[in-house]
Every structure is written in structure tokens, then in C-alpha cells.
Amino acid sequence: MTEEGIMLDEVLVNEQPSTDTEETAPCFQTPGPTVTFHNLRYRIKERLGMFSRQWVEKDILKDVSGILNPGMNAIMGPTGSGKTSLLDVIAGRKDPKGLKSGQVLVDNTIVTSDLRLCSAYVVQNDILMGTLTVRENLAFSANLRLSRKEYSSADKQMRVDSVIQELGLKDCADTKIGTMFLRGVSGGEKKRCSIGMELITSPSLLFLDEPTTGLDANTANSIMELLQKLSKQGKTVIFSIHQPRYSIFSQFDHLTLMNKGEIIYAGAANKAITYFEGLGYKCEPFNNPADFFLDVTNGTVLSQIHNNKSEKCSNSDEMVENENPLAVIYRKSPHFLNVKDRLIQISDGLDPEVTKGDRVGYATPFYYQLMLVSGRTVRHILRNPQTSYAQLFLNIFFGILVGLIYYQIPHTLPEALQNRTGAFFFLVINMVFGNLSAVELFISERVLFIHENSSGFYRTSVYFLSKVFADLIPNRILPVFIFSAIPYFMMGLKPDVEAFFLYCVTMSMVSLSAVSLAFLISASVGSFAMANILIALPYVVMMVFGGFLVNLNSMLSGMSWLKWASIFRYGYNALAIIELKDQVFTSNYTSMTGDMYLDHQEIDYSTWGFWQNQVALTA
Numbered sequence: 128m129t130e131e132g133i134m135l136d137e138v139l140v141n142e143q144p145s146t147d148t149e150e151t152a153p154c155f156q157t158p159g160p161t162v163t164f165h166n167l168r169y170r171i172k173e174r175l176g177m178f179s180r181q182w183v184e185k186d187i188l189k190d191v192s193g194i195l196n197p198g199m200n201a202i203m204g205p206t207g208s209g210k211t212s213l214l215d216v217i218a219g220r221k222d223p224k225g226l227k228s229g230q231v232l233v234d235n236t237i238v239t240s241d242l243r244l245c246s247a248y249v250v251q252n253d254i255l256m257g258t259l260t261v262r263e264n265l266a267f268s269a270n271l272r273l274s275r276k277e278y279s280s281a282d283k284q285m286r287v288d289s290v291i292q293e294l295g296l297k298d299c300a301d302t303k304i305g306t307m308f309l310r311g312v313s314g315g316e317k318k319r320c321s322i323g324m325e326l327i328t329s330p331s332l333l334f335l336d337e338p339t340t341g342l343d344a345n346t347a348n349s350i351m352e353l354l355q356k357l358s359k360q361g362k363t364v365i366f367s368i369h370q371p372r373y374s375i376f377s378q379f380d381h382l383t384l385m386n387k388g389e390i391i392y393a394g395a396a397n398k399a400i401t402y403f404e405g406l407g408y409k410c411e412p413f414n415n416p417a418d419f420f421l422d423v424t425n426g427t428v429l430s431q432i433h434n435n436k437s438e439k440c441s442n443s444d445e446m447v448e449n450e451n452p453l454a455v456i457y458r459k460s461p462h463f464l465n466v467k468d469r470l471i472q473i474s475d476g477l478d479p480e481v482t483k484g485d486r487v488g489y490a491t492p493f494y495y496q497l498m499l500v501s502g503r504t505v506r507h508i509l510r511n512p513q514t515s516y517a518q519l520f521l522n523i524f525f526g527i528l529v530g531l532i533y534y535q536i537p538h539t540l541p542e543a544l545q546n547r548t549g550a551f552f553f554l555v556i557n558m559v560f561g562n563l564s565a566v567e568l569f570i571s572e573r574v575l576f577i578h579e580n581s582s583g584f585y586r587t588s589v590y591f592l593s594k595v596f597a598d599l600i601p602n603r604i605l606p607v608f609i610f611s612a613i614p615y616f617m618m619g620l621k622p623d624v625e626a627f628f629l630y631c632v633t634m635s636m637v638s639l640s641a642v643s644l645a646f647l648i649s650a651s652v653g654s655f656a657m658a659n660i661l662i663a664l665p666y667v668v669m670m671v672f673g674g675f676l677v678n679l680n681s682m683l684s685g686m687s688w689l690k691w692a693s694i695f696r697y698g699y700n701a702l703a704i705i706e707l708k709d710q711v712f713t714s715n716y717t718s719m720t721g722d723m724y725l726d727h728q729e730i731d732y733s734t735w736g737f738w739q740n741q742v743a744l745t746a
């Protein structure tokens with residue numbers, strides 16, 4: 128199959144961008160909403176020590192409220208002050224269990240967690256498919272997030288072109304994003320592409336987590352200019368940022384300054400200096416305001432008035448108890464009282480029955496998502512075929528090796544039985560351990576999946592099925608047939624079509640069972656190292672209880688039940704039945720049937736006895 132042949136994108140990703148700019152549909156037109164958040168209190172639970180049973184609760188947002196209008200809304204503060212947490216809670220991206228009180232309103236209406244499906248969120252570390260080009264990534268977003276009823280292929284194509292044009296991505300549109308092994312587009316272009324992935328849906332509300340982190344000064348500037356351009360078109364752009372330089376700070380309309388989970392200033396960005404100067408903090412000439420604010424929060428710059436006032440305020444219980452006096456002062460300031468009045472008005476006029484986002488669902492149907500996501504996975508594999516080639520090569524190599532070791536097994540005892548059973552066990556071991564690479568499947572793209580799934584690209588089941596199909600066929604099923612066929616004929620096993628077919632079925636079932644276990648572990652843990660440790664344990668235990676290394680009948684009864692969970696045992700038994708049943712083996716003095724051996728090993732070789740192994744492998 129060629130890459131071009133894959134039915135992957137309705138938008139023809141290989142098509143050159145439309146050069147006629149007048150035809151390009153203008154995007155980013157919808158005016159942005161006003162976002163208000165009321166008394167948000169977010170709490171996390173942390174274990175005291177690694178093995179401790181005690182938990183401590185920590186408030187990471189302490190009763191924060193505010194109003195964010197269309198324009199550039201920056202959330203600033205020192206590390207750990209709660210910027211990202213506030214952004215995530217507003218965007219509906221933080222675990223709702225931690226939200227102890229408060230609510231978020233969009234245009235005076237309660238939003239459900241579906242806000243995440245109808246707003247755009249650009250994460251800090253760009254999460255894109257590295258083997259696809261900028262245009263292909265954008266097309267993927269357009270195809271999955273724009274409804275097929277409302278947008279034709281041409282509309283989607285136009286939208287992709289429009290985003291490329293607006294974000295200045297024309298020169299790198301057909302360059303791959305890049306992976307660990309493949310040099311791709313620059314950091315700034317990657318960030319633009321990440322923003323573009325979200326702008327495809329033309330959202331009026333855009334969240335960005337630290338959009339300038341990791342970028343050089345010029346690139347950071349150009350990203351912020353782009354955001355400012357969007358905000359000037361009426362969008363509500365809300366972002367967290369750590370310590371921007373002056374040219375970036377001067378583009379902010381509204382500033383929310385955080386410290387220790389509380390707001391210490393919220394209001395017009397250009398009035399923040401005046402506010403802090405009013406509290407007695409002096410910003411030296413030529414000092415960057417962003418640096419000044421961080422110095423204020425860190426206590427590097429001290430307030431004369433505040434120092435005097437602290438004596439005056441020492442009677443105030445709130446001031447004495449609160450370890451964040453700037454937050455207390457802010458809550459008493461006219462700035463906050465103003466915000467509070469407006470929030471009370473909004474809350475009073477709120478109709479709890481009317482909610483936003485109730486009916487937001489996926490833009491495309493299940494089968495269409497499955498087709499697109501599988502297409503992308505196949506394209507990714509074709510552009511990154513090393514694993515598939517290695518899998519194929521290893522299977523051919525081991526197939527020939529087993530064939531050579533057990534070449535043309537005679538029918539004379541004792542080799543006839545010893546070599547056959549040894550070969551079966553070796554084959555099953557290869558089949559199981561050859562699938563260790565499957566643990567990597569859900570780990571390597573975990574972050575991409577979580578981001579795309581929570582942004583409403585596709586359903587969880589779609590991703591799972593697409594990975595299973597795209598990995599199973601090239602990496603698990605095809606190599607199994609090669610691995611099975613080579614040694615079967617080299618070893619001279621039963622020359623019978625039915626026996627060969629059943630042998631292939633058994634090998635496939637062993638492979639699929641081993642892969643399923645690897646998938647289960649892969650989906651349950653977060654790191655590759657952990658997955659490797661966890662998969663080795665059941666594989667080794669299953670191998671010991673496989674029936675070849677130890678006589679299961681002579682085992683401690685308390686342990687022998689483990690044989691029922693052994694993929695090795697079911698695979699080995701099935702192969703032994705296929706090959707040994709109805710065969711007669713001879714030596715100089717005696718003869719022995721395969722059935723006698725199976726009886727001796729207590730292997731049930733009746734028809735049901737054989738198929739129950741297949742059923743167990745399927746289970």
C-alpha cells in the first residue's frame with residue numbers, strides 16, 4: 128500500500144495551498160465571550176510519603192474570582208503560584224473532583240465541562256504527530272473537528288489554507304513536524320501549528336498554557352503578536368505566562384497576578400504598576416514590569432507604606448493569619464470590590480436551568496473518526512517502518528533458527544517426542560516474548576491521545592481500535608504466519624492441511640493473547656520502563672506454569688492453579704494435540720502412540736479438549 132493510496136484525509140493534504148488569497152475564507156471572525164469565575168476553590172490530595180497511608184490536602188486555588196473580557200488576558204505569577212491550575216479550571220481541563228466550590232460562567236451562563244469541546248486549548252508542550260507535515264496535521268484537525276454536514280471538503284481545504292496563511296506557515300506547510308530521529312520544523316513553527324490546530328474550528332475563546340516557554344525572544348514575540356492579532360479580531364485569549372519581557376507585557380490588555388493560589392491583582396495591565404506603587408512598591412525606571420511584579424510577590428522589593436501599615440494592620444485578624452498579605456490587600460481594594468459587585472449582579476441574574484455546552488458532542492461520526500485515525504496511524508507506521516521491519520526480520524530469523532535446530536524431526540524414539548515437545552515450547556516462547564514491543568503502543572502516544580481526546584477530536588474507543596488494527600495486521604498477524612510456516616515444513620511436522628491450519632490458528636491465538644496482555648499493561652501505566660517490568664513478571668510466571676519446565680501434577684496444590692492462567696500451557700497443549708494425536712512413534716524394541724504421551728501428560732486430546740485451549744486463549 129502506498130502512502131498516497133491511504134484513504135486518510137478528506138482534505139487532500141498533498142494538494143498545494145490555494146495561491147488565490149481572495150478565495151481563502153476569512154477565519155477567526157466570531158466575537159469572543161466574557162468569562163467570569165466565581166469563588167473557585169481547588170484542592171488536591173497528596174500522600175505524605177511514598178508508602179504512607181496518610182494524605183494531606185492542599186488548596187491550590189483559594190477562593191479566586193475574576194472577570195476576563197475579549198482581548199489579551201494574561202495570568203502571571205511565580206512558579207507554583209497556580210497560574211496553570213486557574214487556567215485549567217476555567218477551561219474545564221482539571222479533574223472536577225478537586226473543585227470544592229465555585230463556578231465558571233461564559234457570557235453569564237453556566238458552562239458544563241463540555242466547554243473543553245467548544246473552546247480551544249493550546250498546551251505548553253506542542254503535541255503534534257511528528258511524522259506528519261504541518262498541512263497534514265491541520266487537515267487532520269479540520270477533518271475531525273468540522274462537521275461534515277456544515278463543511279464540504281472544499282470548505283475544509285479552504286480553512287486549512289486560511290490558517291496556514293494567517294499563521295505565516297506557508298513556507299513550512301509541507302515540512303514534517305519532526306520526531307526524536309527526524310529534524311522537522313522550528314520551535315516557533317511548531318507552536319504556530321499547535322495554535323493552528325485549535326484555530327481550525329474558529330473558536331472565539333482560546334486558552335494557552337505558557338505559549339512562549341522554550342521559545343527564543345523573537346519567536347516568542349511573534350507568537351504574542353499573533354495572539355494579539357486574534358484578540359483584536361474580538362477573540363477572548365486567556366493564557367498563563369511566567370516572566371515575559373517588556374515588549375510582550377505591553378501587549379496585555381488584562382492582567383491577573385497570582386501568588387500562592389490567590390489573586391494579588393486583577394485589572395488593566397497598564398494600571399498594575401500604579402496599583403503597586405499605591406501600595407508603596409517602587410518600580411525602578413527601565414525595570415521590566417513583569418520582573419517588578421515577580422520581585423513584589425517574592426518579597427525582593429519591599430513596600431515602605433506596607434511596612435508601616437503592617438503595624439497599623441496588626442489588629443486585623445485576617446492580615447495576621449494570612450501568609451499572603453498582598454491577596455488580603457487586593458480583596459479590600461476598589462479593584463476587587465468593583466469586580467465583586469459585577470460578579471454578584473451576574474450571579475443574581477443567573478438562571479441555573481440555562482447551561483452552555485450541554486449539547487456539544489463530536490463533530491464527526493464513529494466510523495469516520497475510525498477511518499481517519501486508522502489512516503493516520505498507518506501513515507505513521509509507513510513513515511516510521513523500523514519496528515515493523517525489525518518484527519518481520521526477527522520472525523524470519525527465529526523461524527529459520529527453529530527450523531534448523533529441529534530439522535526434519537525423526538519418528539524414532541526418544542527424539543521424536545523430545546524434539547517435538549521442545550520445539551513447541553520454543554515456538555510458544557518466541558511467539559509470546561516476540562510481542563514485548565506491544566507494550567510501547569499506548570505509551571509512546573499517550574500525551575497525544577489525552578490531548579486530542581480531551582479536545583474532542585475523537586472518541587477513546589476510536590483511538591484504541593485504530594491502534595489495535597494498525598498494529599495487529601502489520602506487526603502481529605503477518606509475521607505470525609511467516610514465523611509459523613517456515614519451521615513447520617523445515618521440522619517435517621504432520622504433512623496435513625488441516626493440521627497446518629490449526630497450527631497457524633493456535634500460533635495466532637498465542638500471539639494475540641500475549642499482545643492483549645501487553646496492551647492491558649501499556650494502557651494502565653505511564654512509562655515504558657514500568658511497562659517492561661510489569662509485563663516480564665506475568666510472562667515468566669506463565670512460562671514456568673506452561674507444563675514443559677515443571678510437571679504440574681507434582682506441584683504444590685496451592686500453586687498449581689496458576690497453570691490455568693498460562694498462555695504457554697494452552698498454546699503448548701494445543702500444538703501437542705495437533706501434532707501428536709494419532710501418531711505412532713517407534714524405537715528398536717517398542718512403539719508408542721502420541722495419545723499415550725498426551726494421556727501421560729494429562730492433556731485432554733478430545734475435540735473439546737483441543738478447542739478449550741483456543742477458547743482459553745481467546746478469553
Ligand SMILES: Nc1ncnc2c1ncn2[C@@H]1O[C@H](COP(=O)(O)OP(=O)(O)OP(=O)(O)O)[C@@H](O)[C@H]1O
Nearest residue numbers: 171187204205206207208209210211212213367369
Ligand atoms: N495534580 C496535582 N497534584 C499535586 N500538586 C499539584 C497538582 N496540580 C497542581 N499542583 C500544585 O499546585 C501548585 C500550583 O501549580 P500550577 O501548575 O498551577 O502552578 P504554576 O503557577 O502554573 O507553576 P509553573 O509556572 O511552574 O507551571 C504547585 O505547587 C503544584 O505543585
